[in-house]
Amino acid sequence: MLRKKYYQFYANVNYRSCPECLALHGKISHSENSFASCPEDCHFTVVSFTRKELPFHKEQQREMRNAAQNELKRRKLFEQGISLLGEDNEQAISLLAESTRYDLYIPEVERLVEQKSEVLRNDKPLRERLLKLFVQAYSDKFGWRRYERLPELMRIAREQEGISRLREILA
Incomplete structure (x- = not known):
């Protein structure tokens, strides 16, 4: 007998996501219980779907896995950049710049x-170099596709607020 119900794990992929949630992001399973390894204080959703929807969710899974892997790469590059500041500033800035290609979080x-x-x-x-970077x-991140759905004035306000905060903390 074929199972008709599937489950897919959705994590909010950002700097707060734990590695366990990132490892599960996009995973498809026959059992909702297979996602129990994620800590309870993390924000995630498990969505059920039918066998008929499986091809769509498999394609979505590839994109979700890519997003999770990119977040892990970003974290690694950012941490390496931080560790080199004060020792090899050119390499540190290069790594930090590379990390910003994936995303940048003010915290x-x-x-x-x-x-x-x-x-x-x-x-x-x-x-000054870090501030400029x-x-x-x-x-640049506010030109990315995921920000297009925000109303333009809201997007501009968030962008300006973030830039003001960056100027404040790197003054």
């Missing part, structure tokens, strides 16, 4: 500034 920039406060306090040109990346 992570705040964490960078907190962790590297000594280095940044004593190196104004480095702060992050402002450009933050502005």
